[in-house]
Amino acid sequence: MGLRERKKEKTRLALLDAALDLFLEQGYDSTTVEQIAGSVDVSARTFFRYFQNKDHIPLWFHDQGEETMRAVMRERPADEPPFTSLMHALRAVIQSMRESTSEDGARFLKLRRLLETNPALVGKSVARGSETERRLAEDVAARRGTDPETDQIAHLIVAFAMGVMRVGFECPPVEADSLHDVVDRMETTIELAENSLRPGWDV
Amino acid sequence: MGLRERKKEKTRLALLDAALDLFLEQGYDSTTVEQIAGSVDVSARTFFRYFQNKDHIPLWFHDQGEETMRAVMRERPADEPPFTSLMHALRAVIQSMRESTSEDGARFLKLRRLLETNPALVGKSVARGSETERRLAEDVAARRGTDPETDQIAHLIVAFAMGVMRVGFECPPVEADSLHDVVDRMETTIELAENSLRPGWDV
DNA sequence: TAATTTATGTCAGGCGATGACAGATGACAA
DNA sequence: TTGTCATCTGTCATCGCCTGACATAAATTA
Numbered sequence: 492m493g494l495r496e497r498k499k500e501k502t503r504l505a506l507l508d509a510a511l512d513l514f515l516e517q518g519y520d521s522t523t524v525e526q527i528a529g530s531v532d533v534s535a536r537t538f539f540r541y542f543q544n545k546d547h548i549p550l551w552f553h554d555q556g557e558e559t560m561r562a563v564m565r566e567r568p569a570d571e572p573p574f575t576s577l578m579h580a581l582r583a584v585i586q587s588m589r590e591s592t593s594e595d596g597a598r599f600l601k602l603r604r605l606l607e608t609n610p611a612l613v614g615k616s617v618a619r620g621s622e623t624e625r626r627l628a629e630d631v632a633a634r635r636g637t638d639p640e641t642d643q644i645a646h647l648i649v650a651f652a653m654g655v656m657r658v659g660f661e662c663p664p665v666e667a668d669s670l671h672d673v674v675d676r677m678e679t680t681i682e683l684a685e686n687s688l689r690p691g692w693d694v
Numbered sequence: 695m696g697l698r699e700r701k702k703e704k705t706r707l708a709l710l711d712a713a714l715d716l717f718l719e720q721g722y723d724s725t726t727v728e729q730i731a732g733s734v735d736v737s738a739r740t741f742f743r744y745f746q747n748k749d750h751i752p753l754w755f756h757d758q759g760e761e762t763m764r765a766v767m768r769e770r771p772a773d774e775p776p777f778t779s780l781m782h783a784l785r786a787v788i789q790s791m792r793e794s795t796s797e798d799g800a801r802f803l804k805l806r807r808l809l810e811t812n813p814a815l816v817g818k819s820v821a822r823g824s825e826t827e828r829r830l831a832e833d834v835a836a837r838r839g840t841d842p843e844t845d846q847i848a849h850l851i852v853a854f855a856m857g858v859m860r861v862g863f864e865c866p867p868v869e870a871d872s873l874h875d876v877v878d879r880m881e882t883t884i885e886l887a888e889n890s891l892r893p894g895w896d897v
Numbered sequence: 898t899a900a901t902t903t904a905t906g907t908c909a910g911g912c913g914a915t916g917a918c919a920g921a922t923g924a925c926a927a
Numbered sequence: 928t929t930g931t932c933a934t935c936t937g938t939c940a941t942c943g944c945c946t947g948a949c950a951t952a953a954a955t956t957a
Binding site: 610613614615617618619620621622625640641642643644646647650651653654655657658661662663664679680683684686687688689692693 | 813816817818820821822823824825828843844845846847849850853854856857858860861864865866867882883886887889890891892895896
């Protein structure tokens with residue numbers, strides 16, 4: 492990895508951390524992009540070269556999560572019920588969080604604190620999830636050998652799975668959460684969901 | 695109803711219709727608030743007195759839907775399983791659509807066409823739904839006599855119900871959809887969901 | 898070292914959104 | 928009808944997000 496790439500990665504993380512800290516200090520809305528960029532000695536224009544827009548700061552982990560989930564989905568056996576595969580994918584996401592560096596873990600916890608104090612951001616996070624949902628529905632439909640446009644069951648499977656994910660991450664909104672707690676709770680939520688569904692509903 | 699109120703309602707609908715038509719003609723992003731306001735002979739500032747922001751145009755039906763759902767939820771018997779009540783509430787929403795004026799019906803169909811051509815708007819629509827979801831979860835928790843902050847099942851019930859709603863409304867994205875088709879499909883989706891869940895899961 | 902690629906800063910500008918103020922318009926009572 | 932009051936509206940100024948265009952500086956490659 493050349494100097495150029497290392498510098499870029501460094502700047503990206505610096506912007507991310509500066510933004511998260513500023514958001515938590517003085518609120519999301521009252522923090523301007525100029526402030527974020529300024530505290531890393533970078534122009535505002537450059538900020539937008541690293542993040543598509545201001546919202547992408549609190550949503551950057553979504554991209555990681557989606558990538559992980561889809562990768563796992565491709566690896567699961569083709570004859571496994573899709574919802575089961577999705578739950579495995581979910582477990583993989585939290586597993587990768589468990590194995591993440593302490594810096595990434597800290598970022599995630601900051602993010603959670605940010606989302607708890609700012610419901611509007613939860614909405615934006617969910618909005619981003621809807622794109623993920625569409626892509627996952629395509630994956631599921633492909634596995635089921637159906638048309639992703641018309642296969643309601645495929646969409647329902649994914650919608651339920653993402654619902655499980657959201658509930659696991661967001662509820663209950665513990666104040667001083669540890670990464671470990673989040674992970675454990677997700678496991679609980681998954682079991683709850685699996686017990687709620689009729690066996691074989693997603694074949 | 696005085697002249698003042700009638701005028702306001704007229705302006706609101708005029709803005710709504712003008713906006714929807716412009717969005718469909720030239721795209722959501724390339725339509726400015728100034729254009730919308732201009733085509734109704736109103737200042738841009740006034741637009742923002744009728745709609746909180748540009749996004750509220752495609753999301754105005756959400757408010758109606760949420761109101762209907764929560765009203766139905768309050769009327770359902772307290773000992774009915776919450777998910778069942780939510781499905782009744784969903785049916786009430788589409789029933790109210792069935793009974794709506796032809797103008798309102800036309801607006802809804804325009805909206806659907808708009809959402810189909812603009813995935814980003816689906817995201818924003820879902821984002822708005824997340825607030826609804828939180829409020830509904832509080833209602834469900836209240837009925838279950840639990841703490842809405844910690845009752846994961848309440849959140850899961852609502853998350854599943856809203857998933858059913860989204861799938862019913864959005865999938866499949868029929869080109870020239872009639873209001874009747876949308877309504878029928880929602881009924882199918884509801885039955886699909888009810889058959890997927892284990893009886894008594896939501897008590 | 899020279900040539901090429903890529904990242905950054907600066908500048909100008911559009912668009913969404915809000916506060917403040919003044920003028921127009923409908924509501925209402927004398 | 929008239930005058931008062933509440934409310935709606937337009938104008939203006941301003942902020943913040945975001946983008947395109949261009950020049951400069953830095954890293955890569957030959």
